[in-house]
Amino acid sequence: DADVTQTPRNRITKTGKRIMLECSQTKGHDRMYWYRQDPGLGLRLIYYSFDVKDINKGEISDGYSVSRQAQAKFSLSLESAIPNQTALYFCATSEAGWYNEQFFGPGTRLTVL
Amino acid sequence: SQKIEQNSEALNIQEGKTATLTCNYTNYSPAYLQWYRQDPGRGPVFLLLIRENEKEKRKERLKVTFDTTLKQSLFHITASQPADSATYLCALDYSGGGADGLTFGKGTHLIIQP
Numbered sequence: 001d002a003d004v005t006q007t008p009r010n011r012i013t014k015t016g017k018r019i020m021l022e023c024s025q026t027k028g029h030d031r032m033y034w035y036r037q038d039p040g041l042g043l044r045l046i047y048y049s050f051d052v053k054d055i056n057k058g059e060i061s062d063g064y065s066v067s068r069q070a071q072a073k074f075s076l077s078l079e080s081a082i083p084n085q086t087a088l089y090f091c092a093t094s095e096a097g098w099y100n101e102q103f104f105g106p107g108t109r110l111t112v113l
Numbered sequence: 114s115q116k117i118e119q120n121s122e123a124l125n126i127q128e129g130k131t132a133t134l135t136c137n138y139t140n141y142s143p144a145y146l147q148w149y150r151q152d153p154g155r156g157p158v159f160l161l162l163i164r165e166n167e168k169e170k171r172k173e174r175l176k177v178t179f180d181t182t183l184k185q186s187l188f189h190i191t192a193s194q195p196a197d198s199a200t201y202l203c204a205l206d207y208s209g210g211g212a213d214g215l216t217f218g219k220g221t222h223l224i225i226q227p
Contacts, residue, residue: 042220045216058214088154099144099145102215104158107155107156
């Protein structure tokens with residue numbers, strides 16, 4: 001079974017709808033991250049969490065919110081989706097401390113019409 | 114803010130040759146630098162990490178160098194194979210503790226021709 005899972009894998013929605021993307025991990029990591037990837041722009045950090053009580057904004061947090069329900073679960077919400085939020089979204093995890101790699105989920109392809 | 118530059122054009126290499134990818138950054142040097150591989154439609158996969166006080170790191174056919182004077186990292190794949198074809202991402206962290214997550218370059222698409 002995959003260590004980092006994301007649901008749904010694909011989603012098509014309409015402008016103005018509320019959308020939640022979910023991420024679960026079995027690696028036991030404290031740190032979790034949400035990134036989005038757009039063609040030509042690379043991966044950009046949306047939000048990150050170092051533990052259940054710690055949530056931080058990343059480079060592009062406007063229009064998004066997150067919830068860390070447990071150590072293993074980190075959800076990303078789009079309160080009112082807009083077309084320029086169409087992208088590939090990745091969740092990642094890492095251990096606490098220095099010099100640690102990140103482990104990425106398989107991604108969620110979101111299309112906002 | 115920090116910027117990372119990777120060759121935006123695809124890099125075509127003949128099988129068996131050494132592929133060299135470049136990652137340049139601006140402003141101050143990070144505590145470490147990481148390289149990831151990404152296949153189409155999939156999440157990035159970690160390959161190597163090199164710390165600011167290290168000049169070179171190796172893993173099997175992979176080698177990474179880190180020159181803080183030039184503000185540059187080079188990623189080498191020796192004896193390249195068609196299976197090495199993918200997009201390679203450079204990523205920087207400044208605190209070493211992941212305080213700001215990772216900042217990624219846009220990636221270089223590597224194509225190994227049989």
